[in-house]
Amino acid sequence: MSLVARHLEAHGIPTVVFGCARDIVEHCGVPRFLFTDFPLGNPMGRPFDRAMQRDILGLGLALLEQAKEPRTTVQTPYVWSDDSSWKDLVLTKAQPFLDDAAKEKWLEQKAAYKQLKTERGV
Amino acid sequence: MTYVRYIDKTREYYLSEGYGTPYQWARFDDAPFTPLPRPLAECRVGLVTTSEMVIRRREHELAAIEKDPMRPSYALPIDTPIADLYSRKASYDRYATTLEDVGAYLPIAHLEQCVAEGRIAGVAPRFQVVQSQYSQRRTQSVDAPQILAQLREDRVDVAVLTAV
Numbered sequence: 001m002s003l004v005a006r007h008l009e010a011h012g013i014p015t016v017v018f019g020c021a022r023d024i025v026e027h028c029g030v031p032r033f034l035f036t037d038f039p040l041g042n043p044m045g046r047p048f049d050r051a052m053q054r055d056i057l058g059l060g061l062a063l064l065e066q067a068k069e070p071r072t073t074v075q076t077p078y079v080w081s082d083d084s085s086w087k088d089l090v091l092t093k094a095q096p097f098l099d100d101a102a103k104e105k106w107l108e109q110k111a112a113y114k115q116l117k118t119e120r121g122v
Numbered sequence: 123m124t125y126v127r128y129i130d131k132t133r134e135y136y137l138s139e140g141y142g143t144p145y146q147w148a149r150f151d152d153a154p155f156t157p158l159p160r161p162l163a164e165c166r167v168g169l170v171t172t173s174e175m176v177i178r179r180r181e182h183e184l185a186a187i188e189k190d191p192m193r194p195s196y197a198l199p200i201d202t203p204i205a206d207l208y209s210r211k212a213s214y215d216r217y218a219t220t221l222e223d224v225g226a227y228l229p230i231a232h233l234e235q236c237v238a239e240g241r242i243a244g245v246a247p248r249f250q251v252v253q254s255q256y257s258q259r260r261t262q263s264v265d266a267p268q269i270l271a272q273l274r275e276d277r278v279d280v281a282v283l284t285a286v
Contacts, residue, residue, distance in 0.1 A: 001252065001285040002148065003148055003258060003261045003262050004261065004266045004269055004283065005281070006150070006153060006266075007262065007269075007270060008269070008270055008281050010154040012159075013273060013278060013280065014156045014157065014158055014159075014281070015283055018282070018284045018285065019285035020285070021128045023125070023130075027147050027149050028147065028148040028149060028150060029153040030153055031154060035125075037125050039218035040213070041227060042226040043226075043227055043284050043285055043286060044227050044232075047219065047225075047226040048223045048226075053232055057229045057233070057236070057282075061236070061241065064158060064162060064280055067155075070154060071153050080218070087126050090126050090215065090217075091131040091132060091134075092131075092135065095217045097132075097135070097213055099212070099216070102212035106212075109191045110191075110256055112191035113192065113193075113256050114256075116192065117257075
């Protein structure tokens with residue numbers, strides 16, 4: 001996603017990225033980044049919380065207007081829960097990123113991609 | 123507690139799973155920057171997402187894309203009823219949250235409200251779905267130019283991107 005934002009921006013379209021993985025987006029570097037410290041999957045706010053979602057979109061639109069330079073990150077004020085226990089087991093054996101079916105599909109497609117790449121040089 | 127270090131956690135996790143070479147995340151020293159061309163209230167917004175959206179009962183229309191190992195990007199009509207949209211994204215924090223509410227990752231309804239209120243001038247007639255790629259080069263050389271071309275066709279002034 002960050003690579004797409006960079007491409008659009010480099011070709012004249014201002015962008016704002018909404019996301020929850022601060023280190024990944026900032027590692028790549030994007031023009032404008034609205035960060036919400038939520039679990040991966042909800043960059044626009046908590047599910048079914050319309051007011052929060054509307055506010056987060058508004059903060060991102062304001063960032064589009066107000067940023068003066070690239071790599072501008074703004075963090076929204078929202079916290080997911082009173083304690084941060086949801087962060088503790090992220091990407092561990094107890095909580096792997098993909099479930100078994102998704103992992104299998106990913107590996108199958110990756111193998112097919114590598115084969116196509118070899119055959120066609122894509 | 124500060125934010126989650128996904129890069130470190132990914133590296134540690136896959137090393138523990140027996141994968142030898144850590145994934146190299148894209149990294150650049152600089153970043154491009156384009157100022158707004160006109161006031162936001164006069165701008166047409168394009169929406170780009172990694173949420174792998176599909177339309178209920180029309181999944182077959184994306185069957186070729188789903189099977190394609192090149193994981194091509196695609197576009198869907200933005201006026202699709204929200205109740206008909208859902209995400210097929212597998213890589214999100216399914217232990218902590220859900221993708222049941224489209225509004226939590228794809229702001230179609232709220233963007234339309236912004237149009238009604240005059241905060242933005244309009245929204246592109248389709249939104250763009252970019253899939254996570256095995257190849258960063260392919261994202262840069264195929265997906266990003268395709269999305270740029272379609273946003274230009276849609277006369278978009280600014281883009282909102284949601285990373286799911």
